[in-house]
Amino acid sequence: MKSKEDIDMQISKLEEKYKNSGQDLSSYLDGLLYQRYLTYWDYIHLDTLLSLQIPRTHFPDEEIFIMYHQITELYFKLILHEQKQLVDDKTQSVAFFIEKANRINGYYRVLISSFSIMINGMEREQFLQYRMALLPASGFQSAQYRMIEIYATSMENLVHHTERDDFSSADGIEELYEHIYWKKGATDKDTGEKTLTLKQFEYRYTPRLIRIAKQVENSSIYSKYLQLPEKDKQNELLIKALKELDINANVNWPLMHMGSAYRYLAKDKKPIDATGGTNWKEYLPPSFQKIIFFPELYSKEELNDWGKQWVDHIFNPEKSTH
DSSP states (O other): OOOHHHHHHHHHHHHHHHTTTTSOHHHHHHHHHHSOOOOHHHHTTHHHHHTOOOOSSSOTHHHHHHHHHHHHHHHHHHHHHHHHHHHHOOSOOHHHHHHHHHHHHHHHHHHHHHTHHHHHSSOHHHHHHHGGGSTTOOGGGOHHHHHHHHHHSOGGGGBOTTTGGGOOTTSOHHHHHHTBGGGGGGBOTTTOOBOHHHHHHHHHHHHHHHHHHHHTTTTSHHHHHHTSOHHHHTOHHHHHHHHHHHHIIIIIHHHHHHHHHHHHHEETTEEOOOTTOOOHHHHSOHHHHOOOSOGGGSOHHHHHTTTHHHHHHHHOTTTOOO
């Protein structure tokens, strides 16, 4: 039990807190008296959460598919939560930088390890049938994932690698966005026609993504790193955390998607189209895209060979020496 003096001090602090609200402390205490006890299920809106899985077919595994993607989006939100704190930080504290980067890596590790649910946790025959009811929806349309990329690095680092040398930070955000790498993943390479999946996504999210890109133009996580004093930029723990973030986001996570795509969409060595019509065999391999959030941390050789050793290890283990 707290002493009367402690309680009196707390009451005094509460009076100070609420004195400018237009109501006296007594009114707030009445509200506290009448308020119901908080329950776990009300606090996290459990009933609402459990009602959000609405399959479009009768196949049981579709519910697994929905829940896994919803869980993934929640983890993306956790990653963005940490990224926004880094972007907004004015202290340039290396310890804070490392802590947030490590938290992000923790979320990615859970996502990467959990992807076995997608690879091994559903029947292929069910997936190939219920997926036809999902057209043209696609995980490609995850806006949060695009936000993660924009918060992480400068826009010129997200330009498709075949055009990246033609652009720099001097180019406008709108111009860089038009050449962002993932657009080619949902564009017919022969006709140049955008898929409906991409058209829907651009219509819904382009203004928001461009607004975010402008907000973090000089304060992305990569920009924050470049602005650190030289001594802090050489911090081994920070470099380790940022490199792990790069590998998690731009190698390990796409590779898990590749494994899932090969499991469900590769048949008799001929790929089946994804629900959104994305060129997944060209869009997913990290060695094809070479998306690197923190390029200054790597040697020229590492940049050139980005993702190759991991792809060989996963899909051609007999050729891999790693």
